[in-house]
Amino acid sequence: MAAVTLLSTTGLCKNFDGLRAVHEVDFELPEGQVRALIGPNGAGKTTLVSLLCGRIAPSAGRVRFDGRDISDLPAHRRINLGIAYTFQITSVFADLPVAENVALAARRRLRGAAAVAEAVQAALQRVGLHEPPEQNAGDLSYGHQRLLEIAMGLAQAPRLLILDEPTQGLTDGEIDAFKALVRDLSATTTILLIEHNMSVVMEVADQVTVLNFGEILAEGTPDQIRADAAVQAAYLGTG
Numbered sequence: 001m002a003a004v005t006l007l008s009t010t011g012l013c014k015n016f017d018g019l020r021a022v023h024e025v026d027f028e029l030p031e032g033q034v035r036a037l038i039g040p041n042g043a044g045k046t047t048l049v050s051l052l053c054g055r056i057a058p059s060a061g062r063v064r065f066d067g068r069d070i071s072d073l074p075a076h077r078r079i080n081l082g083i084a085y086t087f088q089i090t091s092v093f094a095d096l097p098v099a100e101n102v103a104l105a106a107r108r109r110l111r112g113a114a115a116v117a118e119a120v121q122a123a124l125q126r127v128g129l130h131e132p133p134e135q136n137a138g139d140l141s142y143g144h145q146r147l148l149e150i151a152m153g154l155a156q157a158p159r160l161l162i163l164d165e166p167t168q169g170l171t172d173g174e175i176d177a178f179k180a181l182v183r184d185l186s187a188t189t190t191i192l193l194i195e196h197n198m199s200v201v202m203e204v205a206d207q208v209t210v211l212n213f214g215e216i217l218a219e220g221t222p223d224q225i226r227a228d229a230a231v232q233a234a235y236l237g238t239g
């Protein structure tokens, strides 16, 4: 049986002063899938996920989540529906302890100190952050701040987790751990991943969407995408 569509867009566009950052994107993400979103620098990947999250408003087009049109909902309402995300620029609260950062996210859905503490510990363990929870988030390495952000996303028990270049700044060992984490999470969460690291894409994605100049250039399995001549040309910058 075909999987239920969790997220979809129709005719989604975003123009910045005449620049077509995202153009006429019809995108569909089935529930339970790990989807990688790839494309050359400036292809529109961050703009597309910003439209999905409600961080920016589209110039045209609609977004649907779980059977409902969410195009007019502000970002915080979309989070409450189960869309969690992390962005390239970390948004941890640097002056707050690691645990408190995750607790702020957990309190969006949980009441009671014990339940929150349990969720915090589970989320930190799941991403493999072993720093003392009382350490300030700003003292973590950049890579670990990215992991902390994922923990903050997980503490919201999301139905869709959107990660914008989560492996940037991670060591090789941390990237391996991240791949295992995504495989583990994929049992319970639909994942949309902007990723430049092709080994991560090839190993964790069920399907890959390639953006180029704001439009979908190709979609398919990692193997299909790797063999696609148009994708190779886009990356090599050749016709």
Ligand SMILES: Nc1ncnc2c1ncn2[C@@H]1O[C@H](COP(=O)(O)OP(=O)(O)OP(=O)(O)O)[C@@H](O)[C@H]1O
Binding pocket: 016, 019, 021, 039, 040, 041, 042, 043, 044, 045, 046, 047, 048
């Ligand atoms: N707020 C903005 N104002 C004007 N132009 C913008 C804005 N945000 C993005 N752009 C432009 O839109 C295009 C798409 O940018 P976007 O960041 O979405 O690409 P990307 O695929 O995520 O790139 P990268 O892989 O480098 O992060 C680029 O040409 C970028 O300069």
